[in-house]
Amino acid sequence: MKPIWIVDDDQSIRFVLEKALxxxxxxxxxxxxxxDVLAALNTxxxxxxxxxxxxxxxxxxGSGLxxxxxxxxxHPGLPVIIMTAFSDLDSAVSAFQGxxxxxxxxxxDLPKAVELIRRAVEESQREEVAEERMSEAPEMLGQAPAMQDVFRAIGRLSQSNVTVMITGESGSGKELVARALHKHSPRANGPFVAINTAAIPKDLLESELFGHERGAFTGAQTMxxxxxxxxxxxTLFLDEIGDxxxxxxTRLLRVLSDGHFYRVGGHSAVKTNVRVIAATHQDLEQRVKEGGFREDLFHRLNVIRLRLPALRERKEDISVLTRHFLQQSAQQLGVEPKRISDAALAWLEGFNFPGNVRQLENICHWLTVMAPAQMVEAKDLPPEVGARPPESASESAAAPVRTGLPGVADAVPPLASHLAAPVAGFTPVLVGGLAGWESELEAEAITLxxxxxxxxxxxxxHRFESRLILAAxxxxxxxxxxxxxKLGxxxxxxTRKIQELGLE
Known part of the structure; x- marks a missing residue:
């Protein structure tokens, strides 16, 4: 990691921070x-x-300002932390926009100072990773006709500043489309800022979007x-705008109309020049009918609508996406990339992927960590995809279920046999005509x-908690x-459960 540069004429301050860091x-x-700092930066x-x-x-x-x-x-991307006496705070705030x-x-307080610096480091590293991914990794992959339509739309909009609404299921890659629209637009040299409006508490969202003045509310110590x-x-990407x-x-509508807004607690209008790209997985027309979304805002956002297909609508892309994500996961973890068999790919292509591309990416990361061999077979796929079907009825009757979890008995008869020939007096509950995992659990309990x-x-x-934690x-x-x-x-x-279950 690159060093943290400390600039202060007080040797004691430099010494204390150096030792703490x-x-x-x-x-x-x-x-x-x-x-000396400017000279070092130049060389x-x-x-x-x-x-x-x-x-x-x-x-x-020369002052810090x-x-x-x-x-x-x-170096516009370099995070700078300004140290200031309380009496200098007003002058420091005036440079915040700098x-x-x-x-x-x-x-x-030294621990708080270290915590702040570490937070800045993490933010800096996240930005570096994001920039690296945008510059080096393919923006989007897909040969399916539905994705080719998306690529053509991005090409048509490349020289436009028009507002775009991206619709599609969660995990289908809406932010990737927004980044591509930004990268190929006249604003490509400007910042790309993304915010998930559903992930921020209601009482903090206004400040996140519009900022706040010092003293606007308790804890607002700076502008x-x-x-x-x-x-x-x-470009500003507003994800899950329906929430x-x-x-x-109303405030968002005002900004989209004339580019002016007020910070929380502010009295002077701020002018901004931003292209807005919004995204949602919801039916906004229905939200308008229900009174949960403003109709005028809907029409302001819905200038150009771009629908992103679900992964199950572009299954011919699963193969290339899987290999790409396995390579990506291996690079992130510093290990040899896994290869995947045709049988495992066929099994993935038959899966519906309710979590779309994000779910496939998570599965590939799971395989990079959990698959026992370099070649991923169908039996190595995670539980959420489903176990590989047995090749014959005799294999089904004889093959034990392998949990792969330490401390758990492996030679447990297969659940399917219990459901086919239940214990006297026990009838498994069927969900939609098929036995769900709850009925399999019942059958397993009856057997034991x-x-x-x-x-x-x-x-x-033990088994349930292990699988739940591994999936998370x-x-x-x-x-x-x-x-x-995520597990609540x-x-x-x-941490205690991982130790108790032997999942380290």
Missing amino acids: LREHLPTRSFSNSR SADDEGPQILVSDIRMPG ELLEKVKAK GAFEYLPKPF RRGRFEQADGG MPFELQ LSAGKADVWDVLT LANTKGRRIEAAQ IGRNTI
Whole structure:
């Protein structure tokens, strides 16, 4: 990782921050004035420059605000944290539009300072990954006629600034289409800013979109630019627009009409030049009829509508997408790419993919981590896709179910045999004419109980929790905290369960 550059004429401040960051395994480089920083920036290669710049505001030979302005002119993507005494806060806020990432008031609490710097590092790394993916990875893959129609539409809209509404199911790649529209538009050199309106709490969404003034509400210690200001000169992607609160729709309509808005707590209109691309998986016409979405806003957004097909409508693309995602996952994890057999591909092509392309990407990441061999066979596919069907009835009767989970008995008779020949007095419940997983669970419990097992609860709970946690980790690419949030449990709980279930 590139170092964090610290700029302060006070040697004690530099020393304290250096030691604190080194304890967190964050490399540093220190300067006593802004002149040396600018000279180092001019002579450093791209991979030798700073990851983050932390600068004092008052220094001899040039202030931190002047340094901020010069740095942002040459390195607009570099996060800059300004250190300032409380008495300097007003002057620092006036430079917020100059691009400061955040402010660190002096005297500062050291753990909070380190936390802020780490947050800036993570944000910087996310931006680097996003830029790398946009520049190096294929924007979109697809040979299916439905996708070719999408590509043609992107080509026709490439020189236009018109507002676009992208519709399609969740996980179908609406943000990729929005990024492609931006990349091939006259605004390609401007920022691309994306926000999922459904993922932000209602009381915070207004501030996220329009920003806020200092003191606008409790905790608003500095002025903050919203996404509309951040996207000035570029493109703003509003994902899941159908979930936007009704009262905010009026403010959005005003911005789309004349490009003016007010920050939360502000009294001066802010002008922005932004192309808006919206997306939704909902039927907005129905939302309008139900009174949940403004009709005038719908017509303002629905200038050009672009429908993205579900993955089940373009199954001929599953093969190329699978190989692409397996390569991508291997690069991310630093391992040899998995190969996939024709039988496994055929099984994937027969799956409906309710989660669309995102689900296929998650499955490929799961296979990269969990598949036992370099060649992925149908039997290696995750539980959500379904087990490979047996080749014959005799195999079905004889083959044990392999859980692949440590500490769980593997030689359990197959569930299908229990459903075909149930225990006396037990009739499995059929869901839609077919046995669902609940009925299979019932059948499994009956078998274990009939065999005299005394720990049926522990065995089945172990299997259930293991599969649930593994599926969540595959979905979040191994990020435990995010997996816990999606499962609705605490991060301490998921850590304890992983240890108890032997999933480390």
